[in-house]
Amino acid sequence: MPKHVVFDVVGTCVSYSAFFTSIQKVLGPRLLAHNITPKLFGFAWMESSEREFTYLSISSRYKPYKQVFSTMFYRMLWMSGIDNPRAFATDAERDEMVRSYSDLELREGVKEAFAALREAGFTVWCLTTGDVERVHGYFTRGGVDFPIENFRSCDGLGVAKPALAAYKPLYESFGEEEKWFAAAHYWDVSAAKIVGFKGAYCSVYEKEDCKELFDVDMDVMADTLPEMAQKIIEASK
Template identity: 80%
Template sequence: MPKHVVFDVVGTLVSYDAFFASIQKVLGPRLLAQNLSPKLFGFAWLESSEREFTYLSISSRHKPYKTVFAAMFYRILWMSGISLPREFATDAERDEMVAAYSTLQLRDGVQETFDLLQKSGFEVWCLTTGDKERVLGYFDNARVEFSRERFRSCDSSGVAKPALEAYRPLFESFGTDEKWFAAAHYWDVSAAKIVGFKGAYCSVYEKEDCKELFDVDMDVMADTLPEMAKKIIEASR
C-alpha cells in the first residue's frame, strides 16, 4: 500500500530564528530599554497575525498572511506598552523585519528526515498556509530538493488551517493509502487527525504540547524531526 507523510512547513520544517534575529538587530536596544524582550515581541507579532489571518479566512475575507503580518506591527507595539508606536519605529524598519520572514532557514535534520521516510517507501508532501513561492524558497535557499508537485498551499484556495477543509482535499486525494500528517504545532496535527490522518507531533517548536486542550492523542510524538520520522516508519510496519 502506498504511504504518504504531509508536513507543515513554517514552524515545523522551518525555524523562526532569522526573524527573531532581525528584530534584535533592528529594534533590540529600543525594546530592551522599555523592558521588552525582542523575542517575546516577535512571538506576539507572529501569533497575533496568525489569529487575525485565521479570523479573516473563516469569515470569508481571506488575505495573504504577509499583508496581515505587516498591518499588525504597530498594533503589537501598542499592546506591548509603546504609547507612540509610529514614533518608536518606522515603516522602513517594519518592512526590513517583514522581509526577514523570507530568509527563514530549515531546521537541522530536515534532509535526514526526508531521506529516512523516502527510503522507507513514503511519499513526502508539504501543506502550508503561506505563500507558495516564498515557502518553496526556504528549500531552495537550503539546497534541499523538494518536488513542487507535492507542495500545497492553502493561500491559493482562501482557506486557512486549521479549518478542516484545508486538509481534506489532500487527504481525499490519497484514497485508501496510508496517510500521515506531521507538524510542530499540536493544533495543526490534531485538526488533521479529525479529518482522518494519522498524527505525528514534534515538540521542537512548542516544547509543551498542551494536549489536554485538544482532546486528540497523537500516533507518534518526538523531540526532533529525524526521531519523528523513525517513529512514523516503525508505527507503519
Template identity: 75%
Template sequence: MSKHVVFDVVGTCVGYGAFFAGIEKHIGPRLREHGIPSQLFGFAWMESSEREFTFLSISERYVPYKDVFKSLFYRVLWMSGISDPRSFATDAERDAICATYSDLELREGVKETFELLRKNGFTVWCLTTGDVERVRGYFLRARVDMPMENFKSCDAGGVAKPALAAYRPLFREFKEEDEKWFAAAHYWDVSAAKKIGFKGAYCSVYEKEDCAELFGEKMDVMSDTLPEMARKIIEACGK
C-alpha cells in the same frame, strides 16, 4: 498501497531564528529600553497575526497571512507597551523585519527526516499557509530536495488552517487504502488534521510543551526531534 507524510513548513521544518534576529537588528535595543525582549515581541506579533488571519478566514474574508502580518506591526507595538508606535519605528524598519521571513532556515535534521521517509517508501508533501514560491525557497537554499508539485498552499483555497477544509483537498488526493500522515510542530495543526482522517505525528521542537489536554486528539507518534519522528512513523507503518 502508497504511503504519504504531509508536513507543515514554518515552525515545523523551518525555525524562526532569522526573524527574531531581524527584530533584534532593527529595533531590539529600543525594545529593551521598554523591557521587551525581541523574541517575545516577535512571538506576540506572530501569534496576533495568526489569530487575525484565522478570524478573517472563518468569517469568509480571507487575507493572505503576509498582508495580515505587515498590517499588525504597530498594533502589537502598542499592545506591548509602546505609547507612540509610529514614532518608535518606521515603515522601512517594519518592511525590513518582514523581509526576514524569506531568510528563515530549515531546522536541524530536516534533510535526514525526508531521506529516512523516502528510503522507506513514503512520499513527502508540504502544506503551508504561505506562498509556495517563498516557502520552497527555504528548501532550495538548504539544498534539500522538495519538488514544486509536492507543495500545497491554503492560499489556493482561500481558507486557513486549522479549518478542516484546509486539509481535505490534499487528503482526498490520496487513496482510501493509503497510509496518510500529517506531521507538524504545532499540536493544534496535527490534531485538526487527525479529525479528517490523517494519522498524526507531533514534534515538540517548537512548542516544547504540547498542552495535549486542550485538543482532545491523541497523537499516533510524538517525538522531540524531526528524525526521531520519521523513525517512529516508519516503525508504526511496519506493524
C-alpha cells in the same frame, strides 16, 4: 500500498530564529529600553497576526498572512507598551523585519528525516498556508531537494489551517493509501487527525504539547524531526 507524509513547513521544518534575529538587529536596543525582549515581541507579533488572520478567514474575509502580519506591526508595538508606535519605528524598518520571514532557515535534521521517509517508501509532501514560492525557497536555500509539485498551499482556497477544509483536498487525493500528517504545532496535527490523517507531532517548537486542550491523541510523538520520521516508519510496518 503507497504511503504519504504531509509536513507543515513554518515552525516545523523551518525555525523562526532568523526573524527574531532581524528584530534584534532593527529594534533590539529600543525594545530593550522598554523592557521588551525582541523574541517575546516577535512571538506576540506572530501570534496576534495568526489570530486576526484566522478570524478573517472564518468570517469569509480571507487575507494573505503576509498582509495581515505587516498591518499588525504598529498595533503590537502599542500593545507592548509603546505610547507612540509610529514615532518609535518606521515603515521601512517594519518592512525589513517582514522580509526576514523569507530568510527563515531549515531546522536541524530536516534533510535526514525526509531521506529516511523516502527510503522507507513514503512520498513526502508539504502543506502550507503561505505562498508556495516563498516557502519552497526555504528548502532550496537550505540545500534540500524538494519537488515543487509536492507542495500544496491552502492560500489559493481562501481558507486557513486549522479549518478542516484546508486539509481535505490533499487527504482525499490519496484515496485509500496510507497518509500521515506531521507538524510541530499540536493544533495543526490534531485538526489533520480529525480529517482522517494519522498524526505525528514533534515538540521541537512548542516544547509543551498541551494536548489536554485538543481531545486528540497522536499516533507518534517525538522531540526531533529525525526521531519523528523513524517512529512514523516503525508505526507503518
